[in-house]
Amino acid sequence: MGRRRLLALALAAGSLLGIGLYARRSTAKERVDLYFADGSLVSLHGDSPQARELLVHAHEALRASRT
Numbered sequence: 001m002g003r004r005r006l007l008a009l010a011l012a013a014g015s016l017l018g019i020g021l022y023a024r025r026s027t028a029k030e031r032v033d034l035y036f037a038d039g040s041l042v043s044l045h046g047d048s049p050q051a052r053e054l055l056v057h058a059h060e061a062l063r064a065s066r067t
Contacts, residue, residue: 030055 030046032054044051 032058 030051032044032046032051034042034044036042044054046052046055
């Protein structure tokens with residue numbers, strides 16, 4: 001009975017660790033998606049110069065909407 005509990009605890013801890021690492025890795029990146037009237041889409045990585053300019057305005061808009 002002790003081994004089963006230890007195995008279940010190790011499995012639960014490993015699952016939580018995996019979820020935490022996955023969430024940490026996937027939320028660190030920003031990007032800008034531009035949708036056009038013809039249905040096309042352009043994605044800009046957050047570290048590109050064009051995206052940086054747009055992200056400044058997006059962050060300002062979000063900050064203003066929270067107050």
